[in-house]
Amino acid sequence: MDDRIRFIKTVKMVSLDDDGTMLKQRFHEIWYVGKLDEDGVNTIVDQMSNVFIKVKDRVRLRFYLDNQNDLSYIASCRRILTENIALSIVIEDKPLDDLKKDIETVKDEVVLICNKFDLGEINNEKVRLVEV
Amino acid sequence: MHSGKIDIILTTDRSMMSNHHGKEFLGFMTTGPPISMPESLWMWIAAPKMKVDEFGRPWQAPYALRKLEALLIDHGYNASVIDPDYVDRYLLNAKVLMLSHHDYFALCPPSSEWWVITKKEPVNARSFKKFMNSLPIREAKKNGLKIIVGGPSAWQWLYNIDLWSSWMVDTVVDGEGERIVLDLIERVYNGEPLPRYVFVGPKDVPTLDEIHPIKYASVNGLVEIMRGCPRRCKFCSVTLRALRYIPLEKIEEEMMVNVRNGVKNGILHSEDVLLYGARGLNLNPEALIKLHELARKHLREIAWSHAALATIKNAEDDYRLISRIMEIVKSNEVQNYLGVEVGLETGSPRLVKKIMPAKSQPYSPERWPEVVEDAFSIMHENHIVPAATVILGLPDETPEDLMLTAELIDRLNPYRSLIVPMFFVPMGLLKNKDWFTEVKVKDEHIEVMRRCLWHSIRWAEDIINRFYLKNPSQAPLRFLIKVFLRYVKWKGKSVEKSLGLRPTEAPITPITK
Ligand code: SF4
Numbered sequence: 001m002d003d004r005i006r007f008i009k010t011v012k013m014v015s016l017d018d019d020g021t022m023l024k025q026r027f028h029e030i031w032y033v034g035k036l037d038e039d040g041v042n043t044i045v046d047q048m049s050n051v052f053i054k055v056k057d058r059v060r061l062r063f064y065l066d067n068q069n070d071l072s073y074i075a076s077c078r079r080i081l082t083e084n085i086a087l088s089i090v091i092e093d094k095p096l097d098d099l100k101k102d103i104e105t106v107k108d109e110v111v112l113i114c115n116k117f118d119l120g121e122i123n124n125e126k127v128r129l130v131e132v
Numbered sequence: 133m134h135s136g137k138i139d140i141i142l143t144t145d146r147s148m149m150s151n152h153h154g155k156e157f158l159g160f161m162t163t164g165p166p167i168s169m170p171e172s173l174w175m176w177i178a179a180p181k182m183k184v185d186e187f188g189r190p191w192q193a194p195y196a197l198r199k200l201e202a203l204l205i206d207h208g209y210n211a212s213v214i215d216p217d218y219v220d221r222y223l224l225n226a227k228v229l230m231l232s233h234h235d236y237f238a239l240c241p242p243s244s245e246w247w248v249i250t251k252k253e254p255v256n257a258r259s260f261k262k263f264m265n266s267l268p269i270r271e272a273k274k275n276g277l278k279i280i281v282g283g284p285s286a287w288q289w290l291y292n293i294d295l296w297s298s299w300m301v302d303t304v305v306d307g308e309g310e311r312i313v314l315d316l317i318e319r320v321y322n323g324e325p326l327p328r329y330v331f332v333g334p335k336d337v338p339t340l341d342e343i344h345p346i347k348y349a350s351v352n353g354l355v356e357i358m359r360g361c362p363r364r365c366k367f368c369s370v371t372l373r374a375l376r377y378i379p380l381e382k383i384e385e386e387m388m389v390n391v392r393n394g395v396k397n398g399i400l401h402s403e404d405v406l407l408y409g410a411r412g413l414n415l416n417p418e419a420l421i422k423l424h425e426l427a428r429k430h431l432r433e434i435a436w437s438h439a440a441l442a443t444i445k446n447a448e449d450d451y452r453l454i455s456r457i458m459e460i461v462k463s464n465e466v467q468n469y470l471g472v473e474v475g476l477e478t479g480s481p482r483l484v485k486k487i488m489p490a491k492s493q494p495y496s497p498e499r500w501p502e503v504v505e506d507a508f509s510i511m512h513e514n515h516i517v518p519a520a521t522v523i524l525g526l527p528d529e530t531p532e533d534l535m536l537t538a539e540l541i542d543r544l545n546p547y548r549s550l551i552v553p554m555f556f557v558p559m560g561l562l563k564n565k566d567w568f569t570e571v572k573v574k575d576e577h578i579e580v581m582r583r584c585l586w587h588s589i590r591w592a593e594d595i596i597n598r599f600y601l602k603n604p605s606q607a608p609l610r611f612l613i614k615v616f617l618r619y620v621k622w623k624g625k626s627v628e629k630s631l632g633l634r635p636t637e638a639p640i641t642p643i644t645k
Contacts, residue, residue, distance in 0.1 A: 022336040023315040023327075057335045071297050074328060075563075078290045081306075081331060082559050085369035088333030092325070 027060040034115030036076045043113050043132045058088040064099045103127055140211035140228045142197045143219050145263035147256040150179035151192045151351050163243040165252035168619045188218025195354045196232045198346040206344050216263050223272045228320055232283035236260055239288045241554030247568040264299050278302045278320050282309055291562045307332025310342050334372040345385045353390040353398035361403040362412050363490040387430045397433040405436040406443040413493055417451045424460045434461055436472040441507035442492050448510045458514040469515040469599040476520040479540030480533035501540050508547040518549045524577050525556040534576035541583040548591050551584040585624050
C-alpha cells in the first residue's frame with residue numbers, strides 16, 4: 001500500500017476517547033424526580049445546554065419512578081432526544097425508593113431536578129437541587 | 133456456535149434478512165404494502181427467504197448484524213446471527229436478543245410515503261411485528277433474556293412505546309454500536325441493570341481499530357468503505373462524527389469473506405462513495421482508482437450504495453474519474469452497468485441554499501439544477517443507473533419550489549434513472565397513531581409525484597431488459613415485475629383521470645445508447 005492511501009487511516013475530524021468504552025466515561029449527571037410535564041422537560045433542556053459550556057459531551061438522565069414498568073416518561077423525552085445530535089445521552093430509570101440512598105452516596109456533581117416532590121433535607125453538597 | 137446453544141442472538145425480520153434475489157433495489161418493495169397481489173407473493177418478490185445452514189444461520193445477513201457478530205465473537209462471546217425463522221429454537225436459553233432494522237415501524241421514507249398514499253401499513257413494519265409476536269418472549273424473559281434493539285431507525289421506538297413495553301425491550305441504542313454494545317453485554321453478564329435508551333454521540337463512536345471485519349457474508353456483499361461525511365449539513369449527526377476511511381486491506385478482507393462464502397458481487401457502502409480517501413471535499417482519485425481495482429479483482433459485479441450528484445460532476449469534470457472508474461468496472465466484460473442511490477431532493481436552489489447548502493459543494497447552491505442535470509448526463513453516458521430520491525414537504529417549501537422540481541424532472545427525461553419521491557414527515561406528527569392521515573398532499577406534490585412515476589416506469593423496462601434482470605434464470609421474476617409495472621401504469625392513468633389531470637406520459641428520447 002502506498003503512502004497516498006496510507007494517509008487515509010489517520011484522518012480524523014474530532015478526537016475520540018480511546019479506552020474503548022462508553023458507559024464508563026464521565027457523564028454530566030442529571031437526575032429527575034416528580035411529574036415529567038412540559039415545564040420539567042424545559043428544565044432538563046436548560047440544564048443540558050450547560051453541558052456545552054462544560055464540554056463534557058455526555059449526559060446521563062436518570063428518572064426516579066414509582067413504577068418502572070411504565071415507560072410513558074420516555075415519550076416526554078422525545079423532544080430532548082430527537083433535537084440532539086452532538087451529545088451522548090444515556091437514559092435510565094431507578095425505583096423511587098433508591099433516591100435517598102443514591103443522594104447520600106453521590107461523589108461527583110449531580111443536578112437533581114425536582115418537580116413538586118417533597119425531598120426533605122439534602123445533606124450532600126455535590127447534589128445541586130433545581131426546582132421546576 | 134457451541135452445542136446448539138447461543139448466548140447472544142442477532143437477528144431481524146424477513147424484510148431485512150433477505151438478499152432480495154441478489155438485487156438490492158428490489159428490497160425497496162418491502163417499504164410498501166402489497167399492491168395488486170397477495171402479501172406472500174409481494175414478499176417473495178421483495179424479500180425471499182434466505183438460505184440457512186443446519187443451525188439456522190443465514191447465508192447472508194445485514195451488514196450491521198455481521199459487524200456486531202464479529203465484534204462479539206472477537207471478544208470471546210458466544211454470538212451468532214440467526215435467521216428469523218429459527219430464533220425460537222434458541223431463545224429460551226439465550227442471554228441476549230439483539231435486533232437491528234432500517235425501518236422498524238415504517239416511519240422512514242419511502243415507507244412513510246407509501247403509508248400516506250395507500251393508507252396501508254407497509255410490509256416491513258407488518259413483517260417485523262409478525263416476527264416479534266411469534267417469539268416466546270415472556271417465557272424467555274423469565275429465564276433472564278435481555279432484549280437490545282438498534283440500527284438506523286432506533287429512534288422510531290420513541291414513537292412506539294406501547295410495543296417497547298409489551299415486547300419487553302430492555303434497551304434501545306441509537307448510533308454506531310461498537311463501544312456501547314460491549315458495555316451493555318458486559319452489564320448483562322455481570323447482572324447489572326441496563327439503561328433504557330442510549331444515543332451514541334460523536335465522542336463515543338469507534339476508532340478504526342475498534343471496527344472489526346465481518347466473519348460471514350453480508351447481504352449482497354455489502355462492504356463499508358468509510359464512516360462519517362464531511363459535508364456538514366445542519367441537523368445531521370453523521371457529519372459530527374470522526375471521518376474514518378476503512379483501509380484497503382480491511383476492505384479486501386471483507387470482500388474475500390463474502391467471495392469465499394459464495395457472494396461474488398459487492399456493494400461499496402458510504403454516504404458518498406466518491407469521497408473515499410478525500411481530504412474534506414477534495415477528491416482523492418488515486419484512492420478511488422485503487423479501491424475499484426481492488427473490487428474488480430475480487431468481485432463479479434460492483435455497486436455503490438450512495439453517491440452525491442455534486443461529487444459525480446466534480447469527479448468527471450476535474451479528473452475524468454467517472455469514465456476511468458467505469459472502464460475499470462466494465463473491464464471484466466461481465467458487468468455493463470453500476471447501480472447507485474443519489475439524492476436529488478429538490479429542483480429549487482432556494483431550498484438547497486436554505487436547508488442543505490453543503491449538498492451542491494464544490495458548486496454554489498444556485499447551480500444545483502445544472503449540477504443535477506450534468507451528473508445525470510455523466511451517469512447515463514457511463515451506464516451508471518441511479519435511483520434518485522426527491523423530498524416533498526420540506527419545511528418552508530413553496531408551490532414555486534415544487535414547480536422547479538417538476539421542471540427539473542422533465543429535463544431529466546432523457547437520462548436512464550429511477551426517481552422516487554419521498555415525503556418529509558415532521559416528527560411532531562408521528563405522535564399520533566394515525567399520523568399518515570394528517571400529512572397534507574398539495575396539488576403541486578401530485579405534479580411532482582406523477583412526473584416521478586412516469587419517468588421511472590418509462591425507464592424501468594429498459595433497465596430490467598438491458599441491465600437488471602437480463603439472465604434467463606431471472607425470467608419469472610422479470611415477468612412478475614413487468615406485470616406489476618403494467619398494473620402501476622394502468623393504475624396511474626386511472627388516478628390521473630379521476631383527478632381530471634392531463635396524462636404526463638410522453639415518449640422517451642435517449643441521448644446515448
Ligand atoms: S450529505 Fe447526508 S450524511 Fe453528509 S452531512 Fe449532509 S445529510 Fe449528513
